[in-house]
Amino acid sequence: MDFTFTEEQTQIRDSLRRFLTETYTLDRHRAIARAGTGCDPEIWRQFAELGILGLGIPQSLGGIGGDAFDALVVMEELGRALVIEPYLSTALVGAGILVRAGSPAQQQLLAAVAAGKIRLAFAHGEPDSRWRLETLATRAAREGASWVLNGRKAMVPDGAGADYLVIPARTESGVSLFLVPGASERMTRTALTTHDGSSVAEITLDGLRVSADALIGVEGGGLPLAEAASDVAVAGLCSEAVGAMDALLALTLAYVKTRRQFGVPIGSFQALQHRMADMLLHAELARSMSYLASAKLAARDLVERRRAISAAKFLVGRSARLVGQEAVQMHGGMGVTEELATSHYFKRLTLINASFGDMDHHLEQFGAALTA
């Protein structure tokens, strides 16, 4: 048992935090959000310089190699700084799929990912699937040496800006994954903005034709890959939420210590103190579960892994809701303005719940294993 971080992890944390504190101010966040692309090229370039884009990619493939806890450290810092750039989507989820199952040709892209030259997206969502990865309406049919894809994808993180997309589609023998260039004919990508300023896309595949080597792994072998990618995403989101909650708790604490009413700091009121104690408890429970989620990503036993992932996403969602809502409430009128970071954290935490399965979805998944 050991809950300490390695020297390298501490270094990553410190250097990233220093960089983000100096560079990724609330004003910068606002400006990037307003631009609508969800990704500032300069920030992305500096992420590459810091080495974090190659974290999920082994050295042999041009990355720097790292484990789930390195990713946890990075995601916490990104959450703390309200970073909206699609780090998770490219460096952990997209790269993770190619590292795990990409062909040698596909894996050649990874060096460019680590260098910040290529962004990846995972087009897992569909209009009618909610968060069920196995529920796919998108089809891929074999036509000679090519595959022809038809269907619609929804709420794809960085789907419009990504250079390559991983697209799950139903084929004869199950779910298969395809790696498709972003600029492909017969694929329409519409960028949409979310409440936290990041970018998602609606994608229409209207007879999109790709060659046989676009297949990732084997035909029909896509579901376990998609599940693993989703689990990586959930662990990352949990860590991001923990970082955001940390920052939000600190903001709220500073506020109740300085804001004076009735001649005293409002933090001297027991009605608020006890609720702050609950916020801390729930933030720490969330941290505990984010550790568990990252630890279990590598579990050999699939049931054990998915149980921990669903448990973590549910509990982190619940904590994020409580901490977010209470933080806004304790800031009073200031909490509902755009002016303070408070509301931005609250929004981000709220959207995390709707990403890769909300509380109900994961409680259902977890519960199903109870009676299985």
Next chain:
Amino acid sequence: MDLNFSPDEERLRGEVRAFVAAKLPAAIRDKVLGHKRLEREDFLTWVRILNSRGWVAPAWPKKFGGQEWDAARQLILEEECALAGAPPVLSFGPRMVAPVIMTFGNPAQQEYFLPRILTGEHWWCQGYSEPGAGSDLASLKTRAERRGDSYVVNGQKTWTTLAQYANWIFCLVRTSQEGRPQAGISFLLIDMKSPGITVRPIVMLDGEHEINEVWFDNVEVPVANRVGAENEGWTCAKFLLGHERVSNAALGASKRALRELKAIAAAAPTGGGRPLIEVPRFRDRIAEVEIDLMALEVMVLRVIAMDRERHTPGPEASLLKLHGSRIQQAISELAMEALGPYAPLHQPLALSADWAGSVSGPAPGLGITGRYFNYRKVSIYAGSNEIQRSIIARHMLGL
């Protein structure tokens, strides 16, 4: 970062499991798992069995008969014992009064009292709360007046758990009215057989006798039974509170209770052809409490690791107590609800081990509703959850 127990610790888990399986008398196990009333002798039998292996207080220093186990090993021991249906080793002796005697007591006190805790010869109870001193413990009024080599103690303690079984009580008493309330308190060890002590049962809402009032009417206590200096008992009291850390999370007990809840829900008919556990509305609630329990376990491990590094207990135990008590109550509530229309049954006679009559209602159902009522206590005792929140606000948030 590594959330796993070490191979050594896992080996210990195996040893404990095998030991408990071989040594825990079936009659006692059945009482515990069946929510039957435990007699004094049941607790003591188990203490003696554990003592044969040195496991009553393995965390103690070697010079006092312990093995200097760290909190991780204790957790494993407690959890395995709880899961197997062993009676709990009550904290009052080994984990409450003993550390005080070790730290503030003199060699004579250490030599006399500590071994008797391990053998079970002394059953300790706690004389802290009074009718007028609950959360505000320092306002206690039980007074001890010095007369030569003795104190004469007068007053009343209350909520004294299992005082009816105890032969010793550790008490906070007022020895001075000067200064702050905390300043005039002393820590006394009192023989329950002393003339002038009266124990009166308090019947709890489940109809059971678990707690008591203890009255002191001119009780003579040798000055030699004072631990630490006169008027410095508050130091002992605070020290003692810092020692009840991980066990308040009740991790092992809650794991057992969750296992039982699932069994009850899997057996509970719903009139619709499927058992209760398959009804999504109920299943979700079990799932949520199980997830809370998973988080509690990681929190416990984190606190253990933190203590290991800093060597002094911090205020995080309050987080464990808050969350652990919530889980205990949530599971007991769900288990009661799982009984459905049978939940209201009260069968106090059947709680005794020698009951030969019939028991009505679902098979694993006896005592479940009583426990729900009884467990309202867990957010009240050992520092109410409101006190825990105040501790967190003050010591962790600086409010």
